[in-house]
Amino acid sequence: MLLQLSIHNLALIDGMTLDFAPGMNVLTGETGAGKSIVVDAVNLVLGERADRDLIANGKSKARVEAVFDIADNARVRALLDSLELSGDEDTASISRELTSAGKNICRINGTIVPLQTLRQVSAQLLDIHGQHEHQLLLDSRNHLGYLDNYAADEVNPLLERCAQLYETWRASGQKLSRLRRSVAEREQRIDMLRFQLEELESAHLQPDEEDELERQKVFYRNAGKIMGAFDEACTLLSSGSEDGASVVEKLREGVDAIAPISALDDRYEAVYTRLDGLYYEVEDAVGDLVALREEMDFDQEDAERVESRLDLLRRLHRKYGATMAEMIRYRDKIKAELSELQDSDEAIEHLEKEVRHTARALSEVSTELTHVREQAAHRFEKDIEAQLHDLGMKNARLSMHFTPLAEGERRTDRFSPQGVDRVEMMFCANLGQPLKPLARVASGGELSRIMLGLKNLSAQKPGIPRSMVFDEIDTGISGRMAQVVSEKMSQIGDHHQVICVTHLPQIAAMADEQFLVSKHDENGVTRTQVVQLSREQRAQEIARMVGGADCESESNIRHAYTMLDDADRRKQELRAAYRA
Numbered sequence: 001m002l003l004q005l006s007i008h009n010l011a012l013i014d015g016m017t018l019d020f021a022p023g024m025n026v027l028t029g030e031t032g033a034g035k036s037i038v039v040d041a042v043n044l045v046l047g048e049r050a051d052r053d054l055i056a057n058g059k060s061k062a063r064v065e066a067v068f069d070i071a072d073n074a075r076v077r078a079l080l081d082s083l084e085l086s087g088d089e090d091t092a093s094i095s096r097e098l099t100s101a102g103k104n105i106c107r108i109n110g111t112i113v114p115l116q117t118l119r120q121v122s123a124q125l126l127d128i129h130g131q132h133e134h135q136l137l138l139d140s141r142n143h144l145g146y147l148d149n150y151a152a153d154e155v156n157p158l159l160e161r162c163a164q165l166y167e168t169w170r171a172s173g174q175k176l177s178r179l180r181r182s183v184a185e186r187e188q189r190i191d192m193l194r195f196q197l198e199e200l201e202s203a204h205l206q207p208d209e210e211d212e213l214e215r216q217k218v219f220y221r222n223a224g225k226i227m228g229a230f231d232e233a234c235t236l237l238s239s240g241s242e243d244g245a246s247v248v249e250k251l252r253e254g255v256d257a258i259a260p261i262s263a264l265d266d267r268y269e270a271v272y273t274r275l276d277g278l279y280y281e282v283e284d285a286v287g288d289l290v291a292l293r294e295e296m297d298f299d300q301e302d303a304e305r306v307e308s309r310l311d312l313l314r315r316l317h318r319k320y321g322a323t324m325a326e327m328i329r330y331r332d333k334i335k336a337e338l339s340e341l342q343d344s345d346e347a348i349e350h351l352e353k354e355v356r357h358t359a360r361a362l363s364e365v366s367t368e369l370t371h372v373r374e375q376a377a378h379r380f381e382k383d384i385e386a387q388l389h390d391l392g393m394k395n396a397r398l399s400m401h402f403t404p405l406a407e408g409e410r411r412t413d414r415f416s417p418q419g420v421d422r423v424e425m426m427f428c429a430n431l432g433q434p435l436k437p438l439a440r441v442a443s444g445g446e447l448s449r450i451m452l453g454l455k456n457l458s459a460q461k462p463g464i465p466r467s468m469v470f471d472e473i474d475t476g477i478s479g480r481m482a483q484v485v486s487e488k489m490s491q492i493g494d495h496h497q498v499i500c501v502t503h504l505p506q507i508a509a510m511a512d513e514q515f516l517v518s519k520h521d522e523n524g525v526t527r528t529q530v531v532q533l534s535r536e537q538r539a540q541e542i543a544r545m546v547g548g549a550d551c552e553s554e555s556n557i558r559h560a561y562t563m564l565d566d567a568d569r570r571k572q573e574l575r576a577a578y579r580a
Helices: 035-045 074-082 115-122 133-138 140-150 152-179 183-202 209-221 223-239 247-264 266-295 300-320 324-342 344-390 444-459 479-495 505-509 535-546 554-579
Strands: 002-010 013-019 024-028 061-069 091-099 104-108 111-113 126-129 397-402 423-428 467-471 497-501 513-522 525-532
Touching: 002 035, 013 525, 024 035, 024 479, 024 505, 035 061, 035 091, 035 126, 035 467, 035 497, 074 115, 091 115, 104 115, 111 115, 126 444, 133 140, 133 444, 140 152, 140 344, 140 423, 140 444, 152 344, 183 300, 183 324, 209 223, 209 300, 223 247, 223 266, 247 266, 300 324, 344 397, 344 444, 344 479, 444 467, 444 479, 479 497, 479 505, 479 554, 505 535, 505 554, 513 535, 535 554
Parallel strands: 024 497, 024 513, 126 467, 467 497
Antiparallel strands: 002 013, 002 061, 061 091, 091 104, 104 111, 397 423, 513 525
């Protein structure tokens, strides 16, 4: 469960730490006080999209950290071990930091991790029901997912097999479609590929060839200048001019002239040593220069060959790729395609068999999946109706309607990774009325209660996160229905930690712990704070929620205490009934 939530520089919150308890935790407060900020903080821990506008005005970063008790959660401990993120074996810490510069830093037990890893872990610890989530029920495309989630143990293995077969069938079908082009089109393609391949292969492309050709081009275009420079340098440095010795000979004579006095003074010896070393360096360099000159072999035909080769490569670049590597890749690609097309008749026959075989297997697993879903749907309908009856909808009926495929419609183009089923929830809230599509007949309050029933069903299954967050689940309900919903949430709180944002006093009264979210002005700046309430403070807050012009009157306070006492008594009755 969630032990602690720390929030720093998020929206109107400078810094606060909330300590949550087991059971049902409720956050209340005036509209606009900042309850949504706490939900935003939870969403950040879950890895939801981060809005930089959440960073407090004037601050460079915002940070949220959640600490969870995982002592009895073997699944999460095993996951952390597999990710090498284990810390204290009894707790796990998840934090996320947003910066105004656009950075998004996630940590698990102090180790920086990718956002996807944070999502993977937090999804095992928290489940959030947003105030608009019940709107998902209005889209019948989501209904199959609720049934599959309900029957996950039976459905998931078949879904995995179905998805694998579908991907194989789809890939084979696409490949078969490519090969089934008309004969004329295929022959045209073969002719074009043959021409391109012959042009590329006759060019004998080499990966590093262009660099060497460019070097040779520079040499041939500057050969006269290079040879003239070599000739003049060799003459002056090695052969000498007509009227005297070479530079090397003159340098040797100069060095030899100093040799007799070099031993007389350390400074003379230093100069002599330097000049002597320079002589040998110059002599060695001149030897390299002479060798380079002797190696020079200018051939006009070679120069023309280099230019011609570069022209050819430039033409090929315009047609087949901007770089040598791209042209080589293209050559290999068309070579493989040409081979495939030339052997297409055999390949088509092989793929047709593969597609038929995969389609049969896919049809079989889809049929089995449909059967499992239909069996699960009967149980699901009974269970969700029981939930709705508990939530005050005693005449509610709900049916999962499977749309049958028409004659001849069960073709391979009707497959999907999820099978061949189309399912829609049919609903009726009153006696004597026919079942109709849920999206057409359910009110906002009914949708909220249906979604709460779905959440309660999922909470009873193993593997569901121990902490469940409800953001204004009270949308569209009031009066007696608010009391019924509060009792249902309290029941969830008996085996899951519940954190609930609400405006209804009935739900607040059923809480095990209550927090008040409020705003205040401090030095000209509005700030949000959250405080845990004592029983006396809870009575005052519930009296405010009940409302009226004189919400702090003695009678309203007495009524609030009565609500708290009745809630305590009702929780004991529900827990006794659950144990029985």
